[in-house]
Amino acid sequence: MNARKSVFVLTMLVLGFVFLYGPILSLIIYSFNESRLVTVWGGFSVKWYRELLQNQQLLGAAWLSLKIAALNATCATVLGTLAGLALARFGAFRGRALLMGMATAPLVMPEVITGLSLLLLFVAMEQAIGWPAGRGMTTITIAHITFSMAYVTVVVQSRLAALDESLEEAAMDLGARPAKVFFLITLPIIMPAILAGWLLAFTLSWDDLVIASFVSGPGASTLPIVIFSKVRLGVSPDINALATILVLIVAIGIVTAGIYMQRQQKRRDLDVQRAIAAND
Amino acid sequence: MRLAELRAWIRALGTWRWASHRLRGWRQGGRTAVMGVPTLWLLLFFLVPFIIVFKISVSDARLGMPPYEPLFTWAQAQVMQLKLNFANYAFLFEDALYRNAYLNSVVTAGISTLICLLIGYPMAYGIARSKPAWRNLLLLLVMLPFWTSFLLRVYAWIGLLRTDGVINKALMFLGLDEPLVMLQTNFAVYLGIVYSYLPFMILPLYTAIERLDLTLLEAAADLGCKPTKAFLRITVPLTKGGIIAGCMLVFIPAVGEFVIPALLGGPDSLMIGRVLWEEFFNNRDWPVASAVAIAMLLLLVIPIMIFQRAQGARAGAHR
DSSP, rough: HHHHHHHHHHHHHHHHHHHHHHHHHHHHHHBHHHHHHSOOOOOOHHHHHHHHOHHHHHHHHHHHHHHHHHHHHHHHHHHHHHHHHHHHHSOOTTTTHHHHHHHHHHSSSSSSHHHHHHHHHHHHHHHHHHHHHHOOOHHHHHHHHHHHHHHHHHHHHHHHSSSHHHHHHHHHHHTTTTHHHHIIIHHHHHHHHHHHHHHHHHHHHOOOOHHHHHHHOOOOOOOOHHHHHTTTOHHHHHHHHHHHHHHHHHHHHHHHHHHHHHHHHHHHHHHHHHHHHHHH | HHHHHHHHHHHHHHHHHHHHHHHHTTTTTTHHHHHHHHHHIIIIIIHHHHHHHHHHSSBOOOOOSSBBOEEEEEEEETTEEEOOTTTHHHHHHHHHHHHHHHHHHHHHHHHHHHHHHHHHHHHHHHTTTTTTHHHHHHHHHHHHHHOOHHEEEEHHHHHHHHSSSSHHHHHHHOSSSSSSOOOSSSSHHHHHHHHHHHHHHHHHHHHHTTTTHHHHHHHHHTTOOOOHHHHHIIIIIHHHHHHHHHHHHHHHHHTOOOHHHHHHTTTTOOHHHHHHHHHTTTTTOOEEEEEEEHHHHHHHHHHHHHHHHHHHHHHHHHO
16 A cells, blocks of 8 residues: 555545544533533533433333334344354255345335335234234334344354354264254354344344334334434434433443453464464 | 035145145254244235235225225125226326435435445545454444434434534634534435445445455556556456445435435425325325335335345355
8 A cells, every 4th residue: 555545545534433423422522511502512411311311201212112122132033043044054945035035125125115014014914814903012023023134134144154064064974963053063153143133133123213103003102203203303402311321331332242252352362372282 | 515615625635744744754844944934924024015015005095094995895796806096106207296206315315325435435445454453443433333323323413513503613613604504405414324324335345345355456566557547447346246235235225214304304305215204194195105115116126136136246255
């Protein structure tokens, strides 16, 4: 890389990260603003956090979102892992192209289309078989599973594709049944990918506004639905406080995960070195 | 009548025995379940809904719940009557509002995708060429906004872009006389899309650039090739897969975007996702909303297929 080019790349990197983090930083700063006017600095205060903790509507919505996100992440991880396993390990089976298409299309499908189509399905099902009766937590969870399992599928599939099959083949040669091979060999190896998939599915569900708005019913307002109806009317400082708390949780989680992964990597490197030393 | 019933029973039994024989024959019931369960789920909750959307897009609107006329009606004895009404589609083509919304969505998504690519490529390049110790940290920084709420990140721009917002205050401090009107303009929509979707552009680009064989560039330099030419003729073609995947990951969802035009756009920044939302929630016209959805899908079929081919090629490259 010549000098001029590296200066250009470095500048773009710095500006890019300022662009990505500036708005988040401004949210955090203004959450400590005493004044209700978001643009006037009225001194440092934590009163919006206190107000947030007394807002029953927001807290209730957060609890509902949490329940839906956890349930969704668990179901989507199971289904997505199965699909990823089938796509990466089963060779060319009948219906592979169909499963592949259906598993990757939700990644890019505009949310308004997914939301509308699922709502129409739920209405048609209710007319035909009487289930699901009304719309609420169940319908939101089903809708979220459908679009977030695609992400789990891609994560698990690409992990499996990058993985050497020889360990599984060795276990099979030694007489282990497919189910045993999966639980003793494959599952532990792809566990990081599965965990990442679970977290991804959780976040997608926790964040989703559009699909949830279509398939939710009266009384089932998730956190994004409540935030959107507040934000539509303009800026409100307690939403800034909420955003700060959420960013903090995510940052702590990601830093912890990063440190944990780095430690694991170091331990693995050390093991490899020891093994080489022992062989010498 | 009785005979026909009996025959049907026998046939059903035969099918069942055939199926169970096949299952036992495979000795792989587990395998069937592994691929069958997700396939069934997606068939029911992903594919079938599209058929229903199409069905409703060709039926008449009515007052009541659900607000559309049934498609199949039982006329006379047992003759099923299929009533198709393409008036909703004709309506979409005739009304300038919908035509403009479509055009505007494609143009907005296209320009935003291009800007994302122009910002994202140097960033991905810089990350891929940085020291390994830095690389993971930078990647983490790219992904962190993705884990925080999309809605709240779009909301953050409202406070920044307002006429009395942070950016205008800074500009006026630097000597600008009048504040710029930025919120509720198309500019804000572009900004919002680029901001929200930039990580989706950077990640596939990073994967492609990181995999690039550097000796090729050295060989080109040894043979007297200028860096710009080497970049255009070696780096860009070899990272094409990443470019396509990144562009599609931005373009397709951006066409149907609702939150960004609703929060940052003005009344004239109509996008098709917003039109669909308003038809559905404000006008309660489900058939027209369905027709809008089908028309949007037709528009996106080709980009979605390009994306899936790129995904398939990337999965193949791993092996």
